[in-house]
Amino acid sequence: MLLEKLNWRYATKKMDPSKSVPAEKVERILEAARLAPTSSGLQPFEVIVVTNPETKARLRTVSWDQSQITDASHVLVFAAWDNYTEERIDGVLAQITAERGQNDGMDAYYARLKGMYLPRDAQTNFEHAARQAYIGFGMSIAQAAFEGVDATPMEGFEADKVDDILGLRDKGLRSVCILPLGYRAGDGDWLAGLKKVRRPKDLFVTEVA
Template sequence: MANVLNLLNWRYATKKMDPSKSVSEADVDTILEAVRLSASSSGLQPYQVLVVTEPSLKAQIREVAWNQAQVTDASHVLVFAAWDHYSAERINQMFDLVNAERGYINEGFEAYRQKLLAFYPNRTPAENFEHAARQAYIGLGSALIAAAELGVDSTPMEGFEPAKVDEILGLSELGLKSVLLLPLGYRANEGDWLQGQKKVRRSKEQFAIWR
């Protein structure tokens, strides 16, 4: 546990990446696997992660992301994109996958499938997208910790225009909407005003409420 806390104290939202350094494919794969293995409501994994490395695409995204330099200086930009709606097809695909992988059909699991089919598709697309987006944030937490474990710097970002990122990456055709960006790279030796600053959080007494 002490090691996890050390990692969380080490990581910070890097403000300037070193564009000459690139995260290895193996490390990116490990970070993606940590996200893939993350918890999600009902195990549906209602989001996907796009890995953007093409310089021209990163430049376009930077233009609609408040001109944040990390987008182009990082070697990889992860785009967390949530389902735009829960459909019966999407729900069934996940339940069918579980049954196939486990090699049998569990009656309780099938009853739960029917509950979800009766509930999720009948909500509005906006309600379902907001729910799916919250699951993406769970995956983000796993990505941040996995990156820190590998000594990879990261900068979670909400400061961008989602509709324009969706257009750049063709997400609507995939039934997805962008939720957040996560540039991955390595901190620059100079020019990062936040590097080396003391990490400040509210005290445990102020933060945790016991009942």
């Protein structure tokens, strides 16, 4: 049951570098991100999978020296589009039309979309794309829990330097969040075993009749 897995998971602070996440589990975690809902189905983000030890070591130096970056077997970097462009939006429409074999008036819908997005400044569009990336990020965290894989959601990094290390700006991308995947160490993790604390439902959920 997913809720049981979500209670099991926590933001692992120390991972066992001797254990590697099987490829098939990583693929399902990535697939969860790919299947995530996004505004107008644009999927304005990509996931970069880092396994090279030297690259992970460089990322650690710009990620507050968090050991999970190097101890995890896989590091997922969620990177959003730096801007919405006509080419990118048209590419989404072309894929939809090709795969469905029909258009169903989508031309008009995406024309309106371009009318809204393209006049906006790049930073506003990046922030919108980043919010879509977080949806995929959350889905990957849930899938990792379902797979029994430890994951540590991270925003603690120098985004510009991560972008440089991975060459993201050349691809029209900017890093948003990072998700190391691995297995919790047997000891040395101060958070392991502590009670999961969340606000009670009556302070979290408001029902409007």
